[in-house]
Structure formats: structure tokens, C-alpha cells
Amino acid sequence: xxxxxxxxxxxxxxxxxxxxxxxxxxxxxxxxxxxxxxxxxxxxxxxxxxxxxxxxxxxxxxxxxxxxxxxxxxxxxxxxxxxxxxxxxx
Numbered sequence: 001x002x003x004x005x006x007x008x009x010x011x012x013x014x015x016x017x018x019x020x021x022x023x024x025x026x027x028x029x030x031x032x033x034x035x036x037x038x039x040x041x042x043x044x045x046x047x048x049x050x051x052x053x054x055x056x057x058x059x060x061x062x063x064x065x066x067x068x069x070x071x072x073x074x075x076x077x078x079x080x081x082x083x084x085x086x087x088x089x090x
Contacts, residue, residue: 013064017056017057017060018057025053028049028053031046032047032050054085058085062082065079065080065082
């Protein structure tokens with residue numbers, strides 16, 4: 001497989017992150033459903049993992065958005081808004 005051009009590396013990383021989260025997310029969803037009824041400690045650990053995925057996705061989204069604005073000269077006003085995570089959620 002060839003590497004994407006440098007200008008597309010942030011987008012490539014974002015898509016790779018989405019692929020990983022999608023695959024791991026399905027496994028996590030299945031564990032959460034099962035552990036909710038069986039293993040409360042594993043359920044709590046998976047909830048923390050779910051939060052980490054969310055934070056990672058928000059960070060990746062914001063980086064790709066900012067990179068697109070800078071590299072393509074797009075006005076921030078035409079792009080979707082930056083996502084923020086409340087400091088108490090981190």
C-alpha cells in the first residue's frame with residue numbers, strides 16, 4: 001500500500017483512528033452489555049475506556065479540522081465547529 005501525500009496525513013490518521021475505534025468499539029459495546037449484568041468491575045473499567053475513546057476522537061477531529069483550515073486556507077466559519085470537552089469530564 002502506498003503512503004498518502006503529506007497533505008493528507010492528518011486525514012489518513014483520522015481515518016485510521018476511526019477504523020480502530022469502530023472495531024474496538026464493537027467489542028467494547030458487546031462487553032458493556034454483557035458485563036453490565038455480570039462483572040461490575042469490568043463494566044466500570046470499560047466505561048473509562050469508552051471515555052478515553054471519546055476524548056481521543058474529539059482531539060483527532062479538532063486536529064484534522066484545524067489542519068484542513070490551515071493547509072487549504074479555509075475560513076474557520078465555513079467548517080463545523082471545534083468540539084470542546086468539559087475539563088471535569090477528562
